[in-house]
Amino acid sequence: xxxxxxxxxxxxxxxxxxxxxxxxxxxxxxxxxxxxxxxxxxxxxxxxxxxxxxxxxxxxxxxxxxxxxxxxxxxxxxxxxxxxxxxxxxxxxxxxxxxxxxxxxxxxxxxxxxxxxxxxxxxxxxxxxxxxxxxxxxxxxxxxxxxxxxxxxxxxxxxxxxxxxxxxxxxxxxxxxxxxxxxxxxxxxxxxxxxxxxxxxxxxxxxxxxxxxxxxxxxxxxxxxxxxxxxxxxxxxxxxxxxxxxxxxxxxx
Amino acid sequence: xxxxxxxxxxxxxxxxxxxxxxxxxxxxxxxxxxxxxxxxxxxxxxxxxxxxxxxxxxxxxxxxxxxxxxxxxxxxxxxxxxxxxxxxxxxxxxxxxxxxxxxxxxxxxxxxxxxxxxxxxxxxxxxxxxxxxxxxxxxxxxxxxxxxxxxxxxxxxxxxxxxxxxxxxxxxxxxxxxxxxxxxxxxxxxxxxxxxxxxxxxxxxxxxxxxxxxxxxxxxxxxxxxxxxxxxxxxxxxxxxxxxxxxxxxxxxxxxxxxxxx
Amino acid sequence: xxxxxxxxxxxxxxxxxxxxxxxxxxxxxxxxxxxxxxxxxxxxxxxxxxxxxxxxxxxxxxxxxxxxxxxxxxxxxxxxxxxxxxxxxxxxxxxxxxxxxxxxxxxxxxxxxxxxxxxxxxxxxxxxxxxxxxxxxxxxxxxxxxxxxxxxxxxxxxxxxxxxxxxxxxxxxxxxxxxxxxxxxxxxxxxxxxxxxxxxxxxxxxxxxxxxxxxxxxxxxxxxxxxxxxxxxxxxxxxxxxxxxxxxxxxxxxxxxxxxxxxxxxxxxxxxxxx
Numbered sequence: 001x002x003x004x005x006x007x008x009x010x011x012x013x014x015x016x017x018x019x020x021x022x023x024x025x026x027x028x029x030x031x032x033x034x035x036x037x038x039x040x041x042x043x044x045x046x047x048x049x050x051x052x053x054x055x056x057x058x059x060x061x062x063x064x065x066x067x068x069x070x071x072x073x074x075x076x077x078x079x080x081x082x083x084x085x086x087x088x089x090x091x092x093x094x095x096x097x098x099x100x101x102x103x104x105x106x107x108x109x110x111x112x113x114x115x116x117x118x119x120x121x122x123x124x125x126x127x128x129x130x131x132x133x134x135x136x137x138x139x140x141x142x143x144x145x146x147x148x149x150x151x152x153x154x155x156x157x158x159x160x161x162x163x164x165x166x167x168x169x170x171x172x173x174x175x176x177x178x179x180x181x182x183x184x185x186x187x188x189x190x191x192x193x194x195x196x197x198x199x200x201x202x203x204x205x206x207x208x209x210x211x212x213x214x215x216x217x218x219x220x221x222x223x224x225x226x227x228x229x230x231x232x233x234x235x236x237x238x239x240x241x242x243x244x245x246x247x248x249x250x251x252x253x
Numbered sequence: 254x255x256x257x258x259x260x261x262x263x264x265x266x267x268x269x270x271x272x273x274x275x276x277x278x279x280x281x282x283x284x285x286x287x288x289x290x291x292x293x294x295x296x297x298x299x300x301x302x303x304x305x306x307x308x309x310x311x312x313x314x315x316x317x318x319x320x321x322x323x324x325x326x327x328x329x330x331x332x333x334x335x336x337x338x339x340x341x342x343x344x345x346x347x348x349x350x351x352x353x354x355x356x357x358x359x360x361x362x363x364x365x366x367x368x369x370x371x372x373x374x375x376x377x378x379x380x381x382x383x384x385x386x387x388x389x390x391x392x393x394x395x396x397x398x399x400x401x402x403x404x405x406x407x408x409x410x411x412x413x414x415x416x417x418x419x420x421x422x423x424x425x426x427x428x429x430x431x432x433x434x435x436x437x438x439x440x441x442x443x444x445x446x447x448x449x450x451x452x453x454x455x456x457x458x459x460x461x462x463x464x465x466x467x468x469x470x471x472x473x474x475x476x477x478x479x480x481x482x483x484x485x486x487x488x489x490x491x492x493x494x495x496x497x498x499x500x501x502x503x504x505x506x507x508x509x510x511x512x513x514x515x
Numbered sequence: 516x517x518x519x520x521x522x523x524x525x526x527x528x529x530x531x532x533x534x535x536x537x538x539x540x541x542x543x544x545x546x547x548x549x550x551x552x553x554x555x556x557x558x559x560x561x562x563x564x565x566x567x568x569x570x571x572x573x574x575x576x577x578x579x580x581x582x583x584x585x586x587x588x589x590x591x592x593x594x595x596x597x598x599x600x601x602x603x604x605x606x607x608x609x610x611x612x613x614x615x616x617x618x619x620x621x622x623x624x625x626x627x628x629x630x631x632x633x634x635x636x637x638x639x640x641x642x643x644x645x646x647x648x649x650x651x652x653x654x655x656x657x658x659x660x661x662x663x664x665x666x667x668x669x670x671x672x673x674x675x676x677x678x679x680x681x682x683x684x685x686x687x688x689x690x691x692x693x694x695x696x697x698x699x700x701x702x703x704x705x706x707x708x709x710x711x712x713x714x715x716x717x718x719x720x721x722x723x724x725x726x727x728x729x730x731x732x733x734x735x736x737x738x739x740x741x742x743x744x745x746x747x748x749x750x751x752x753x754x755x756x757x758x759x760x761x762x763x764x765x766x767x768x769x770x771x772x773x774x775x776x777x778x779x780x781x782x783x784x785x786x787x788x789x790x
Contacts, residue, residue: 032780038702053422080424092415097437106433107423156423175554176731176772180783187782202703205732205774212780228779246707250732250775 001065002026003196004050004083004164009059011045011220019045020056021220029163030194034211034228036204036243042220043200047168050198051085052076063164081111084157088169090149094141100127100152101137107159126155130185147178151185158189166198171206183209204247208232216240262513265506272503276326279319286316288471296489306491308481314492318499321473326503328389328467328474329454333447335393340400341443345431347401348408359405362398370395374457375466383466392454400446407439445514452507459500475500518583520545520691520723521566526578526593528561528570535561537747538578543691543725545583548717550726550734552769553744559727562744563695566725567610568592568600582607585690606636609684613696615676619668625679626652626664632686651682654719656712674705681712691723692716698733710737732773735759743769 004027011020019042027033037043048054050061052068060069068079084107087093094103104123108114114122124134130151141149150170157165167186171179183206189195199210207214214231216223216239223237235241291311299306305314347358377391411417412435420430455475461467462476463483470477475496482492519542528536536558543549553559564570566580580592584607595603604610612618620628629648633639639647652660655678668676677697684692694713698706710726714737717724728734734741741753743766751766753759761767771785 038704048418051422053418077424080422085419085422087415087419089415093419095416095420095434095438098433106420106425110424110426110429153419156419160424176729177554177768177785180772180774180785184782184784187780204703209774209777209779242704246704247775249707249711250730250736 002062003029003064004198005060005062006046006050007060007062009046009049009056009061011042011049011054011056019220020049022059023217023220023222024059025215025222025225027164027196027198029196030190031212032190032197032199032210034207034214035198035200035217036202036207036214037200037217038202040219041217043202043217044168045220046217047085047166047198047200051083051166052079053085077111081107081160082162083164083166084160084162085166085168086150086153086157086170088172090146090153090173091141093153094149096141098140099137100139100141100144103141103152104137104156104159107156111160113160122159126159129158129189130155145178146174147182150174150178150182154182154185154189158193158195161193162195164196164198166200168200169202170199172201172203179206186210204232204243208247216243261509265509265513268502268506269510272322272326272506275319275322277323279316280323283316283319286313288312296485298489299491305495306489308489308492309485314478314495317473317478318475318495321475321478321496322499324385324468324472324474325455325458325476325500326451328385328392328458329451332389332392332396332454332458333450335389336395336397336450337400337443337447338397339393340397341404341436341440343397344401344404344406345408345436345439348405349412349427349431349435355405358401362401365395366398368395371457371460374461375464378461378466383461383469385468385472388458388461388467392457396450396453400443400450403442403446404436404439407442408435411435411438445511448507448511448514452504452511455500455507456504517545519543520583521725522579522581522583523562523566524579524581526562526565526580527576528558528565529575530571530573534747536565539744539747539749541742541749541752543723544739545723546717546721547739548714548724548726548737550728550738550741551744552728552731552734552741554729556746557744558747559729559744560695563610563693563725563727566592567608567693568595568604569610582691602636605632605684605689606687607689608691608693609687609689610693610695611677611680611684611697613699615673615680616668616700618680619676621668623667624664625666625668625671625676629664629679629682629686632683636687647686648682651685652679655679655682655685655716656708657682672705673701674709677701677705677709678712681709681716685716685720688720689722691725693725693727695727696729697726699729706733713737731769732775 006023006025009020009023012018023046025033035043035046045054049056060067063079063083068075071079101123104126105119108119108122123137127134127136132148132151171182174182190197199207201207208228211228213226214228215225216231216237218239224231224235224240231240232244235244289312291307294303294307295311296309297303297307303313307313343358343362347355373395374391378387381387417430417434420434458467458474459476459479462474463479465480467476468474478496479493482496486493521543524540526536526539539562551559551562565576570576576593582590582592590603592603626648629651630644633644633647649660649664652663657663657675657678663671663675698709701709710733713724716722726734739755742749743751745765751761751763753761753766761770768785777783
């Protein structure tokens with residue numbers, strides 16, 4: 001049974017733009033589904049709809065076999081605990097007025113996973129897991145680098161031990177060297193806890209590097225979906241071929 | 254505060270500091286002096302013994318003004334506090350929830366804004382009767398609309414920011430999001446509005462007390478000191494000038510600080 | 516061997532107390548595709564502005580940016596100002612920027628803007644300039660020349676807007692084209708096409724191209740030389756003839772940070788080369 005499933009998700013924004021048109025995929029435990037698409041492809045909408053941060057107009061989202069498309073209250077809270085997101089901009093996704101320790105404490109408090117006396121120990125543990133020194137707990141986001149902020153976002157996302165992490169262009173705003181370090185972190189966390197990823201990026205190489213399966217999105221429609229080697233190695237859809245060719249033209253001499 | 258201050262903000266701060274000190278300390282130290290009637294020095298112009306002169310009953314004006322500070326400023330601060338509370342709640346809820354709640358709350362705000370404040374206040378006082386607490390209540394209950402609009406605008410713009418979306422993704426509920434994330438970030442402009450509000454409240458209280466509808470004698474407030482002064486305007490200019498000056502300076506100082514905060 | 520078309524020696528630029536560029540030296544060979552690669556904060560954009568003569572007057576500049584024209588003339592561009600600077604910009608050096616959306620006038624049709632660029636440095640009749648503008652649009656790979664000529668910027672795609680910008684930059688036949696992150700805001704398929712266009716134009720028109728980007732992989736694909744900028748200084752020079760071999764730790768880390776060709780789902784283990 002797939003851990004997370006999307007069935008024919010559609011979403012139209014007021015104003016008529018059809019951001020998603022019948023998008024479906026299935027994500028197994030411990031695997032990564034890479035979603036590659038350019039700006040306007042609907043990938044960010046997909047990230048939000050799949051996590052119920054945005055309501056779909058049609059279609060279903062299933063988690064652990066249960067339809068959570070219209071879930072609310074306790075069922076929704078339970079889903080939130082097990083499915084988390086890391087956003088693109090490292091600074092904007094953190095409350096500028098909160099210190100790191102309060103940012104990390106929030107998921108623990110909201111889901112009642114730790115009592116106040118334990119918070120310090122738990123937040124330090126989270127910082128260690130994302131390879132940050134515990135001393136950072138007292139800092140504000142503006143005092144951290146882009147890479148450090150993103151690690152804090154990741155720490156916040158894994159605080160509840162989720163089964164699914166949606167990474168919405170999570171490395172796109174990072175410098176090249178920091179980017180590969182964060183990718184290593186993502187891989188390490190996946191090995192440690194068998195987390196599943198929906199890894200969204202406009203960068204084909206990033207998707208190729210991180211994914212077991214690949215979904216190619218264009219204008220809200222799934223062009224191609226399948227195992228990585230099949231989709232990127234022997235693409236059938238012309239758009240996929242275009243993307244693969246563009247990436248190849250950048251390759252090393 | 255900005256780095257390139259003119260003399261304005263600094264002087265304003267000094268003045269407001271003096272007023273605050275008077276509000277706190279004067280009633281403790283000088284009640285006796287404020288009430289003591291020196292029949293030897295009735296309607297005395299400013300002198301060494303009485304720096305700001307005396308009133309028809311021989312009471313020292315400086316002492317009375319200082320004690321009046323507590324009332325006038327106190328009323329201003331509490332009234333503004335009340336209006337902030339109401340305004341933040343209304344604006345925050347309207348901005349965050351949107352939909353019919355937003356329309357209803359903003360409709361209420363617009364209706365309240367239609368009433369000319371002063372007349373509304375006078376009407377309510379006419380019903381409730383004069384007195385300090387009624388003044389506080391009525392000023393607070395009629396001055397929250399500006400704050401509500403400000404808070405709503407801030408919340409609307411903040412609501413779409415990624416860290417708010419992240420809080421929702423973490424599973425935080427609306428109350429937590431409003432309290433922990435939205436309002437602390439939204440309160441900046443509200444602070445400016447609050448400082449200005451104190452100035453307005455002081456002016457309003459002075460006005461009401463001047464009309465006899467606010468603080469009643471013998472409790473000194475700047476407004477009713479002004480009323481007393483009016484009766485003896487021809488012979489005792491200091492009884493009108495100094496209360497008026499004090500009110501003016503306080504309002505100016507608050508405006509100056511508010512501009513600087515902006 | 517001809518002398519470089521552009522020679523920058525110890526360029527320093529500061530804004531108030533902030534030193535954006537702290538001593539940059541490099542040279543662009545005539546007719547070459549040369550890249551300047553740097554991360555955020557490396558000073559690459561300020562360097563580009565310095566070369567194009569587009570720094571604000573409040574900027575403090577030191578050092579030398581020497582431009583050698585085809586006719587043998589040598590110009591110290593940092594010393595230019597006023598009318599001579601204006602002539603230099605556009606007729607000797609053309610510049611294209613990252614976001615064509617904000618570099619193009621939204622209320623003027625694309626064709627008009629190209630025409631304006633054509634008459635900025637030479638006098639042409641209306642008919643001549645409009646013909647030249649259409650020619651230029653064609654030469655930058657715009658298929659539907661007529662439609663694009665008549666369109667407003669918002670009616671065009673990102674790639675088309677960038678091509679219009681390139682057409683405008685080429686209008687006065689510059690010898691050097693400075694491209695400051697021209698593809699960063701574009702889709703990856705369009706990106707490849709734009710870079711190829713720049714390279715093709717280089718060969719067809721004997722242009723020299725200075726390509727500025729944060730993407731080392733993109734730079735390596737086309738360049739003869741890549742200068743790596745870090746914290747306002749040139750950290751290293753990678754040369755195609757040497758298979759872009761790197762000596763310094765930072766450059767090696769940047770090279771190692773490319774994903775292409777690495778086995779998927781494996782650790783890359785690039786150490787942080789920052790001090």
